[in-house]
Amino acid sequence: MDGSGPLTVSLGEIDRGAVALAGGKGANLGDLIRAGFRVPNGFVLTTRAYALGAKAAGVDPARPTEAAERLRAAPLPEGIADAALKAYAGLGSGRVAVRSSATAEDLSGASFAGQQDTYLDVLGDADLLDAIRRCWASLWNERAVAYRRANSADDRNVSLAVVVQEMVDASAAGVLFTADPVTGRRRRASIDAVAGLGEKLVSGAVNPDHYAVDVTRRRVVQRPEASKAPVLSDQDVLALAELGDRVERHFNAPQDIEFALDGEHNVLLVQSRPITTLYPLPKDAPDPEQDLRVYFSGSVFQGYFEPFTPMGIQFFRLLSGALSGMFGFPVKDAVSGAGIFKDLGMRLYFDVTPIVRDPVGRRIFVTVTSMGEARTSTVVVELSADHRLALARRSRFRSVRAIGGALIRAGIPHAALSVMRSPDVTPERYVREVEDLTRIDLPVDASAEQRLDAFERLILTASPRMFPRMLGTI
Numbered sequence: 001m002d003g004s005g006p007l008t009v010s011l012g013e014i015d016r017g018a019v020a021l022a023g024g025k026g027a028n029l030g031d032l033i034r035a036g037f038r039v040p041n042g043f044v045l046t047t048r049a050y051a052l053g054a055k056a057a058g059v060d061p062a063r064p065t066e067a068a069e070r071l072r073a074a075p076l077p078e079g080i081a082d083a084a085l086k087a088y089a090g091l092g093s094g095r096v097a098v099r100s101s102a103t104a105e106d107l108s109g110a111s112f113a114g115q116q117d118t119y120l121d122v123l124g125d126a127d128l129l130d131a132i133r134r135c136w137a138s139l140w141n142e143r144a145v146a147y148r149r150a151n152s153a154d155d156r157n158v159s160l161a162v163v164v165q166e167m168v169d170a171s172a173a174g175v176l177f178t179a180d181p182v183t184g185r186r187r188r189a190s191i192d193a194v195a196g197l198g199e200k201l202v203s204g205a206v207n208p209d210h211y212a213v214d215v216t217r218r219r220v221v222q223r224p225e226a227s228k229a230p231v232l233s234d235q236d237v238l239a240l241a242e243l244g245d246r247v248e249r250h251f252n253a254p255q256d257i258e259f260a261l262d263g264e265h266n267v268l269l270v271q272s273r274p275i276t277t278l279y280p281l282p283k284d285a286p287d288p289e290q291d292l293r294v295y296f297s298g299s300v301f302q303g304y305f306e307p308f309t310p311m312g313i314q315f316f317r318l319l320s321g322a323l324s325g326m327f328g329f330p331v332k333d334a335v336s337g338a339g340i341f342k343d344l345g346m347r348l349y350f351d352v353t354p355i356v357r358d359p360v361g362r363r364i365f366v367t368v369t370s371m372g373e374a375r376t377s378t379v380v381v382e383l384s385a386d387h388r389l390a391l392a393r394r395s396r397f398r399s400v401r402a403i404g405g406a407l408i409r410a411g412i413p414h415a416a417l418s419v420m421r422s423p424d425v426t427p428e429r430y431v432r433e434v435e436d437l438t439r440i441d442l443p444v445d446a447s448a449e450q451r452l453d454a455f456e457r458l459i460l461t462a463s464p465r466m467f468p469r470m471l472g473t474i
Contacts, residue, residue, distance in 0.1 A: 005048040007083040011039065011163070016251075021046050023101025023161035028251075028272050035250050037243075038268045040260075042096070042165030043087040047103060049080045050136055050160045059140075061155040068140035076129055084132060085125050088164065095123045095167040097270070098131040100138055104148060104158045115144035116160065120199055121167060128164070135162045168268050170260040172231050173198030174208060177275060178215075178244040179254035183379050184278050184295075185386075186254065186288050188221075189213040189241040193231045198258060198270075213241035216289050236265060247272055254278055279344045282351075292388035294356050294380075298348035301372045307346035316348055317341055318459040326464035328409040334460055356380065357392045360399035415468040438462060 005021055014022050014030035022030065026044040033039045057074035059067040076084070088096070100116030117138035119131040138144065139160045148155060174193030179186045192208035194201045201208050209231040212222035218241075220234050232240070240259065248255050251272070258271035285293060298316075299305065308316075317337030324331050324338035331338050342349040355361035362384065370377040383389055407413060440454050 006046060007049045007080055008087040009044050009046060010087075011042045011044060011165070014044065019103055020159075021048070021161065023047065023103050023159075023163075024273065025099060025101035025271055026161050026163045027101075029163065029165075029269070032247070032250070032269055032272060037247065037250075038266065040097070040165040040168055040268055040270060041091060042163060043091070044101065045080070045084050045087075045132060045162040045164065047159040047161050049083070050139075050162075052077055053080055053136060064140040064145045064155065065142075068137040071137040071140070072133055074133070076132065081129055084128065084164075088125070088128055091164070091166055093125075095121050096128065097163075097165050097167055098122050098128065098135060099163040099165070099271075100135040101161040101163045102139060102144075102158060103160070104153050115147050116141070118199075120197060132162050136160055165270065168260040168262055168270070170197055171195070171263050171265065172236075173258075173260040174201055174231075176240050176244045176257040176259055177254070178248040178257070179275060179278055180212070181256075181275060181277060183383060185292075185383070186281075187215045189215055189244050191232070191237060191240055195231050198260060211237045213237060215241050215245050218242075232261075236261065240267060243267055243269075279347070279349075282342045282344060282349075288388075292386060293351055293353045294383060294389065295342055295344065295349040296352040296369075296376070298350055300347075301369065301376060303372075308348065310346075313343050313346060313348075315459065317343075318456060319463055320350075322460045322463040323467060326410045326467060327406040329406075335456075353389075356383065356389055358399050359391050359394065359396050360403065362391065364403075410464075411468040434466060 009018075009022065011026065011030045012033045014027060015034055016027050016031040018027045018030060021027075022044040029039050029042075030044075053074070053076060054067075054071065056077050057067075057070040059070055061067065075081070098119045100118065102116055115138075117135050119134065122128055122131045139158065145155065148158065172193050172195055174191060175198070177190040180188045180190050182190075189212065191211040191213070192201060193211070194206050194208045200206045209224040209228075210222065211220060211224075211232065213219065214221050218238060220237050223234075224230050243259075244255065244257055247257060247269070251274070254275045255272050256275045257269060260268050260270055262268065279295075282295070299308070314335075318334060320338040320341040321331040321334040321336070324340075329338070340351045342351055352365065355365050362380075366377045366380055369380060438458060440458060442451060442454055446454075
């Protein structure tokens with residue numbers, strides 16, 4: 001920050017392009033106001049103010065603990081304090097919410113939200129200036145620093161603005177996800193709400209009411225238990241889902257929204273950011289309203305959560321094509337892999353929709369996944385209730401015959417019988433066969449292209465022969 005730019009700006013004067021000046025939270029709120037959404041009135045103490053305050057306090061990004069202590073202890077430079085109090089007076093000097101808005105926050109690549117501090121019900125000049133200092137200091141708290149380092153964000157390149165907004169006399173508040181954050185299902189709003197201020201939800205002081213909405217059909221599909229009085233009426237829930245849909249369309253991405261309802265049940269937005277935990281949909285994914293698809297994470301099922309390298313992804317593409325042909329479903333392009341193979345976020349995913357829709361396939365899939373990563377089978381059971389994933393009208397005999405035929409074509413029953421006949425010698429025989437299958441004869445001076453071609457041929461030809469033997473051994 002070079003020291004140029006205003007110290008304060010009204011929220012209504014900025015838009016989503018003002019992240020460098022107002023931080024992610026402030027920029028998004030300003031954009032919502034300009035688009036006509038209801039947002040509490042307020043202003044932003046900009047990153048220029050932080051840069052000047054940090055310089056005056058002697059902040060060194062290489063010493064985060066000391067930086068936080070210096071910012072908490074040092075008084076705001078006179079010009080910054082005057083600008084903040086003047087803007088505060090413009091709001092009527094009443095109760096306000098003071099929120100940190102970092103330049104690395106609310107971005108599409110990672111969610112830094114919640115790493116810095118927020119203070120509610122702040123009243124009076126002295127308390128406002130104190131809340132600003134504490135927000136500045138929170139840029140250097142242990143949690144925020146660790147999270148930035150885990151996400152490769154350079155401490156020297158981050159800054160902080162402070163959003164100051166009129167407090168909403170909230171009858172209820174909460175969080176609205178415009179897509180299901182657990183299953184990744186689009187067009188299914190997920191809402192958690194508490195009576196009064198949302199701070200009780202964020203702090204975990206109370207258990208929120210949970211609601212789910214089928215946005216397309218405008219139907220509440222999940223409510224709190226009937227034994228307790230709900231925080232929100234169905235009308236409130238549907239209004240929130242519709243509002244969330246509009247916000248999602250505005251930002252062209254699923255949103256994580258914080259909201260408050262005033263005494264007349266008008267909804268005010270106090271924050272909106274992308275849901276960064278959602279994986280992108282495949283480029284060839286159909287409209288989920290017409291054809292909902294289920295993508296299964298092979299990586300997570302195996303307990304591997306890191307992204308693959310491009311070479312690793314291509315290996316599994318080739319492998320999927322080879323195994324698809326082994327089961328009797330040859331692919332047109334071996335390099336592109338089987339149609340069920342999907343590369344999302346450099347992780348392995350498979351389109352298992354036909355399996356989930358099959359009477360026998362679904363039962364087998366739930367049973368198998370329950371043996372691995374436990375949450376997968378739970379999610380599949382939940383998805384099964386969606387009308388778009390209703391079981392296909394086919395006899396179980398037909399399903400069993402199709403599955404059995406694929407196993408026979410792959411030679412798996414024969415391999416299993418061989419193991420049963422001679423279990424003691426099978427492991428050694430399997431090792432010898434693998435060594436024979438994977439032996440590649442290439443001249444010493446073979447080019448890189450020749451070596452790559454040989455490796456691709458090995459995957460395509462050896463995998464169908466090794467896989468049945470491996471399963472039989474298991």
